[in-house]
Amino acid sequence: MRVLIIKTSSLGDVIHALPVIDYLHQVSSGIEIDWAIEEHFLPLLEHNPHLARIHVIRTKKWRKAPFSPETRRDLKFLREDLQARPYDFVFDIQGNLKSGLVAWLTGASKRIGFSREVLQEKINSLFTTRRIPFRACDRNVTDRYLRVVSVPFGRDYPSLSLSSDIFSSPDDEEAADRYMAELPSGLVFFFQVGTTWSSKLWHPQGWIELARKTLEKYSDATILINWGSPAEKALGEDIIREVGDAVRLLPWFTIRELIPVIRRMDLVIGGDTGPVYLAAAVGTPTVSYYRATSAASYAPQGEQHRSIQAPMKCAGCGRTSCDKDAECRSSISVDALFNAVVELIA
Structure with a gap:
């Protein structure tokens, strides 16, 4: 059997979808799994030995x-490439116009996706031949991807222990070893201070106070600040000025x-953002917070992860901006995040 997964973006969403690979291999011996993804996110999949x-x-x-x-040449090649490998099932777990067109280009007779009522781009339903509704238990986004993929196989996903991982080349692993060897001995914490929406950000003073408390508790630790924009870099530099040289900016790294x-x-x-989910996928413990989005839907699951939901009545609103932004940021306390850190490090 050969199947195609269409999950083209974004960073966090592709990572949330990775357990479908393990699911498919567990329920169908000898299955071949292909995946369609945006070029920018190719590093999440390119070394995965479980993809054909x-x-x-x-x-x-x-x-x-x-x-x-x-x-025109690129699209012609894509269509020929998709149709050269006939698929028994195509699973569109992206759910937009772009992914629907990719599914249609395969020429497959069984194209399975989300039910129309949950689609943000309703036009996607024109390109699928079967649309799967969610169940009440499908609260986390990974559960929803697994629901769509699991239905044709008749094996419900909660009965299985599923894993995800992201694989790197030996050269990239060696480069990471060289970078880590330059750091002081002791624990290394990674602060992901940025994200895509302002309504997902924490307040700068919170990061400063969390860094201070962390270094007071773990005096030989190093804190690395990840950044992806000038504003995030400036925030990292502010934290360093306030806290000291045990805090460092990471170099600008590609995915x-x-x-x-x-x-x-x-x-x-960090908050609801790709690097937090990247950490969970590769087995690194996480502490994450959620404001405009829901921890129940997105937070990493398992004993080595902790999540904090903003205690606002309107938390999980889904808004990208809000006139209560400052209040919402401050509602997530430094102590809540710090206590979660101590729980995991103890």
Whole structure:
């Protein structure tokens, strides 16, 4: 049997979908699994020994020049590549127009996706031949992906112990070892201070106070600040000025370079953002907080993870901005995050 998973983006969402690989191998011996993904997120999959083939999507490039000869050649090649490997099932767990078109290009007769009422882009339902509704127990986003994939196999996912991992090349693993060897001995904490929405951010003073309390408790520790924008870098520099040189800025790492570095951290702390989920996938403990989004839906699961939901009545609102933003940020206390850190490190 051969199946295609269509989960093209984003960083966190692709990571949340990784357990479907383990599920499929457990329920169908000898299965071949292909995956369609945006080029930017290819490092999450490219070394995975459990995937037979990866189809690379270049939507950003194609949108810039939709009618160019190069775009037409790329799309022609993608269609030929998809149809050269006939699929018994195509699972669209992205659920937008882009993923629907990829599913349609396969020519497969069984294209399975989300039920129409949960789709943000309803047009996606035109490209699937079977649409799977969620059940009440499907609270976490990973559960929802597994629900869609599991139905044709008749084996419910909660009965299985499922894992996810992200694999790196030997060269990238060695580079991470060299970077870690330059750090002082002691625990290494990873602070993910940035994310995509302002309504997912914590307040800067909170990060400063958390860094101070962490270093008071673990005096030989190092705190690494990850950043991906000038604003995030500036916040990291502010934390260093306030706390001292036990706090350092990480170099700017690509996703490929970041994976093995996060694997070597003792603990990752951050909000609803890709690097937190990357840490969970590679086996690194996490402490995460949630404001506009829901911990029940997105937080890493398991004994080595802790999550804090903002205690606001409107928490999990899904809004990208709000006039109560400052109040919501402050509602997540330093002590709540610090106590979770101590629980995991003890």
